[in-house]
Every structure is written in C-alpha cells, then in structure tokens.
Amino acid sequence: MTTPTRESIPSVTPALSISNLQFSYPSSTSLTIDIRVLQLAPAEQVLLTGGSGRGKSTLLQLIAGLMDPASGTVNVDGTDIHSIFNATRDRFRGQRIGMIFQTFNLLLGFSARENVMAALMFAGKSPAEQRTRAAALLDTLAIEGIDRPVDDLSVGQQQRVAVARAVACSPTLVLADEPTASLDPANAANAMELIQSVCHSCNAALLCVSHDPAMTARFRRVESLAALSGQAPPTTAGAAR
Amino acid sequence: MSDFTIIFRSLTSRLFSTVTTVATVAVAVALMLVLLTMREAGKKAFERGSGDMHFLVSADASPLVSVLNGIFYANPPRRPLTWERYQQLQRAFPWTYAIPTQLGDSYLGLPVMATSTEFFTRFQPNPGEPWSFASGRAFEKSFEVVVGSSAAASSGLNIGDVVYLTHGIAQSRQLGDASANEALHVHRDFAYTIVGILAPTGGSHDRALFTDVASTWIIHAHDVRKKADPAITTTTEADLTDSDRKITGVYLKLIAPPGSSIPTNFQQVFDMLRRDSSITVAQPGQEIATLFKIVSNIDRLFIAVAAVVMLSSGISIMLALYNSMEQRRRQIAVLRVLGASRGRVFGLIAAESIIIGLVGALAGTVLSIAGGFIAASALRDRLGLVIEPDLNPRSIVAVLLASIVLAALAGVIPALVAYRASVSRGLRPLG
Numbered sequence: 305m306t307t308p309t310r311e312s313i314p315s316v317t318p319a320l321s322i323s324n325l326q327f328s329y330p331s332s333t334s335l336t337i338d339i340r341v342l343q344l345a346p347a348e349q350v351l352l353t354g355g356s357g358r359g360k361s362t363l364l365q366l367i368a369g370l371m372d373p374a375s376g377t378v379n380v381d382g383t384d385i386h387s388i389f390n391a392t393r394d395r396f397r398g399q400r401i402g403m404i405f406q407t408f409n410l411l412l413g414f415s416a417r418e419n420v421m422a423a424l425m426f427a428g429k430s431p432a433e434q435r436t437r438a439a440a441l442l443d444t445l446a447i448e449g450i451d452r453p454v455d456d457l458s459v460g461q462q463q464r465v466a467v468a469r470a471v472a473c474s475p476t477l478v479l480a481d482e483p484t485a486s487l488d489p490a491n492a493a494n495a496m497e498l499i500q501s502v503c504h505s506c507n508a509a510l511l512c513v514s515h516d517p518a519m520t521a522r523f524r525r526v527e528s529l530a531a532l533s534g535q536a537p538p539t540t541a542g543a544a545r
Numbered sequence: 546m547s548d549f550t551i552i553f554r555s556l557t558s559r560l561f562s563t564v565t566t567v568a569t570v571a572v573a574v575a576l577m578l579v580l581l582t583m584r585e586a587g588k589k590a591f592e593r594g595s596g597d598m599h600f601l602v603s604a605d606a607s608p609l610v611s612v613l614n615g616i617f618y619a620n621p622p623r624r625p626l627t628w629e630r631y632q633q634l635q636r637a638f639p640w641t642y643a644i645p646t647q648l649g650d651s652y653l654g655l656p657v658m659a660t661s662t663e664f665f666t667r668f669q670p671n672p673g674e675p676w677s678f679a680s681g682r683a684f685e686k687s688f689e690v691v692v693g694s695s696a697a698a699s700s701g702l703n704i705g706d707v708v709y710l711t712h713g714i715a716q717s718r719q720l721g722d723a724s725a726n727e728a729l730h731v732h733r734d735f736a737y738t739i740v741g742i743l744a745p746t747g748g749s750h751d752r753a754l755f756t757d758v759a760s761t762w763i764i765h766a767h768d769v770r771k772k773a774d775p776a777i778t779t780t781t782e783a784d785l786t787d788s789d790r791k792i793t794g795v796y797l798k799l800i801a802p803p804g805s806s807i808p809t810n811f812q813q814v815f816d817m818l819r820r821d822s823s824i825t826v827a828q829p830g831q832e833i834a835t836l837f838k839i840v841s842n843i844d845r846l847f848i849a850v851a852a853v854v855m856l857s858s859g860i861s862i863m864l865a866l867y868n869s870m871e872q873r874r875r876q877i878a879v880l881r882v883l884g885a886s887r888g889r890v891f892g893l894i895a896a897e898s899i900i901i902g903l904v905g906a907l908a909g910t911v912l913s914i915a916g917g918f919i920a921a922s923a924l925r926d927r928l929g930l931v932i933e934p935d936l937n938p939r940s941i942v943a944v945l946l947a948s949i950v951l952a953a954l955a956g957v958i959p960a961l962v963a964y965r966a967s968v969s970r971g972l973r974p975l976g
Contacts, residue, residue, distance in 0.1 A: 390888070
C-alpha cells in the first residue's frame, strides 16, 4: 500500500475549516465553544449534534461571522471570515453562506419572491438578476403563490421559501440551525430531505446542527460538539448521504 | 427588490403608527407655514392699505389709533374734524391731494367711508396702481355708493341695489346679526343706490363701501333736526349748517419732484402739522412699522410655539420608530444574516424616519394652503384685514428642509438601536 504524496492529492479548498476556535460569553466562566479542528469538504454534509444550550447556535453564528471568537480561525471557502470586517464581511456572508432556521425567520409582510430577492440584493445582484434567479428557484422548489406574503403560505411552503433563500446566492456553505425542531417526525424527514437535496444540487456544503437523535441516520458524517471539544470520542457516521 | 421596498413594507406594516406620525408632522409643518405666511401676508396687507398717501390727519388720540381707524376701519373715530379745519389744511400746503374721509356708518357690519370723488381719481390704494372698477363707476352725486370687492362678495350687493346705512360699526360687525343691527339706528329715510363695484386691491378698503361726504352730513343732520322737530320729513344740502359738516380724517399727499416718491418738504410739513395739538398727524408707513415692532414679540412667541410643535413631531417620529424596534429585532437580525451591514441597517431606519418627515412636510404644505385661507378668512371677518395667503417659496423650502433635518435627527436613536441590535438575540426562537 502506497501513501499518497502531498503533490498527488488534488488541492481542494474546504468549504469550512475551523481550527482552535474558542468563545465564551462575558457572563460565563467556562468556554462555550472550544473546537480544535473541524473541516467540511465542498458539498459535504455534516450533522453536528449536541444537547440544548451547548453552544450549537453560537457556533453557527461564529462561522457566519455574526459573532467574533476569543481565538482561532474560521475559514469559509478559504477566507478567514474574522479577518474581514464590517460591510465586507457582511457581503461575504451574503454571498458565501446560507442560513436556515428552526422558525424559518422569513421577512414577514414580504412575498416569497421578495424574501429570496432580499438575499440576492444584499449579495450585490442587480434587480433583473434578482427577479430571474428568484423566480427560477421558487419554481424549482414548487412554491405556489410566490407574490403572496409569506405570512399567508402554509408551513411547508414557508420552509421551502427559507431553503430557497438560503441557496439563492449559490453559497459554498449552508448552515442549518435545528431546521426540524418544531416539526413532527414525518414532516421533519421531508424537510430534511428537501434541505439535503437542494444543497446537493447546488453543490453547497451543509452543516446542520440538531439535538434530534433521529437525524443521525440521514448523514454519513456526524460530529458531536463534545467530541470536537475533546470531551468525548467522535460519533460514527449515519447512512443516507 | 431595493432598500426602498424594505422601507415601504416597514412603513405600511405599521400603517396606523405611520399615518398618525405623518399627521403629527403635517400639522406641525402646516402650523409653522401658516404662521410664517400670515406674518408676511399680514405685513403686506397693512402696507397695502395705506396706499400712496404721505400723511393721515385726524383728531384721534394717537397716530397709531388714527391709522387703525382711518385706514383699517378698526373703530369709528370718536372725535371729528370740522370742515373749516379741513379747508385750512387744504390751503396750507401744495398737496397732490387732500381727501376728506368720514367714518361712522355701516352696512351689514361693513364700514362705510364717506369721501370725495378724488378718493377714486387721485388716491392710489397701492402705489402706482390706481383704482379700477369691476363694474359700474365712481359716485358722482349724493346717495350713490361704490362697494369694495370683498364687501360686494360678502354682502351680495350689485349695481342698482338700494341700501340703507346703519349708524355705527362695531356692534354690527357680524354680517346678518339681526339682533345687533336692530339695536342700532338705521337711516331709513335715505336710500342709497349702488353705482360701482371696485376690483380687488388686497387692502383694507376692499371690505368697505364708499359714498360722498355730503350725503352723510345730510342723513346725520336729518337725525338731529328730526329729534328737535319730529314733523320734519326731509333734509337737503341746503339745510346743512357748519356744525353738520364734520369729517374724521384727511388723506394727504405732497407734491413730489419728478422721479422721486419723497417730497423735499416732507419732514418740514410733517413737523409743522404736528405743532397743531388739535390734530393728530400720522405717517401710515411709520405707524405700521411701529405696530409690527409692538407685535413682533408676540409674533416671535407664535413662531417659537410652532417650532416647539415641530420639535414635538420630531420626538413623535423617534418614539414611533423606537417603539417599533423591539418588534423588528427579528427582521433586523434576518437582514444582517442575509448580508446587510450594520451601516445599511442604520441607513434603512434613518431613511424611514426621513421619509416620514418628508411626507409629513409635504402633507403639511398642502394643509397650510387650506389653513392659510381659513386664517385669512378669520382675519378678514374679525379684524377687517384683507390678506392674500400666498405661500412664500423660501418659507416652504426652509420648513421642508427643517422637517427633513429634524426627522433625520429623530431617526438617529432608533437607527443606532438597529445598528447595535444583537443578531443572536434577534434570531432566538420565540417563546
């Protein structure tokens, strides 16, 4: 058996690369986040598990550059997101990172089309590009009544809009924060199927955090926050993707 | 999708709050504009009233009272001048005109000025603008009446109509106030015929009626004679005595050298006239300036109150936006997640505030046009001041700019709240 040399491995920039990331809230005496290494290859889908209040959402916000760590680096598509600042970082986030939330966090009062167009607008797309891309995406995801306020759509349709918005800018990385926590098992499976398939078709890496044990079966790679922090051994992979 | 779409949706999603805040700004702007407009228009109206005369001579207590009574019909002058005194004045200097005026009667609350035909041929209600008639002509003989434009409009008088004058003015100020008119003496033995209706001048004379002095002397002499002898049925000019021939004022204009509006002997004549303690000599322009000086403090107070109201409207913008921040923390957090920078979020809230201020200011400008007409109507009815409420473009621009600046400042605190909003708190699931 030969060991591949460094030169023989194709150099691929990871979608996400975290090293020595530490963060604690001012009111906390211990570290909320303490991750030595975490990498996601392009288009890789990873489930990150951890109990409630263990810092899963905080980690996603650190990755998205919405919070700054005490130390360590977070590289998204090869760029250390914390080395860029202010509007540049915000635009980078808009262009490279999509986010999906448990409660969807759609812009209420805006139509489905406008929700998707908003993501494209902040990524710097022209109004014409916004309209074309939003219409195509919403059509692909079979969202009906794209000009109706999202408040009037069914929960399932709202979730589709949230997914469409997250992948609107063809991001490198999609962060999903407990996307099925408020759904029953059947709907949770459907929602997760949608998110994973859309990310797959968009070639976007997916980091999904959840404390739902049933989710592990849907992912080939499952990481636990505790293991990443060196507190427990890593968990084994699931099946689906 | 644009920033404006986000602002528009935000404003319309809180429609009641937005409309009431815009209304607050509109009322404040309208109040300020009406006050500024009425101040300017009022000053112009006062300046217009005195026309091209140099002096107003009367027997009133002070020059200011003389101007208010003799030009603006505030009250009928109490102390008359004799016809003999008028003739002495007429002969004393070379005048362009020396026009006698007599006040004291009214028609339906509108003042009646008895004067000479020179009032129409020589006196100019606005310097350089002689009288013009909308219809008819000037009076040529006794018991003919010419009606000012505003008086004709409010009374409905037309050429050929016959009217009876009422003794006194103040108590019958309100048009159609039958009880007030009944308490006054109506000169029913003498009918006057309307022969002319004047074109508008924008001055106080627009709301008056004009007739000749002789007919006024006759109707008052008739009252005196009838009191002494109830059997008397008529009085003519031949029955008049010197004591009947009284006037209440004289409009005087000196002869100015060609190319100048100020006669060389202006000050000299003024000083000489003032030496006579039996008369009061007023320079209308100066008295109006004095009047504005007196009222300027009140004027400033009104403007200050309007400024405070504008400031309050700014505070109401701030409160409306500030109170909405708690409801909008999720929207702001989502915008940040989607790639909106803190600066852009700040700009969205500040722009929202500016738009409220701008829309309110525009609505206030429209409102001020209506308010100006209402205020002008009230001033005309209650003070007899004919005012054209023309909005001064400079005032509009200044107030609009002030509103926008105020709204922008009002938006700073809510915008800072949005700027500093915690994304993690905003994204936290409800419940």
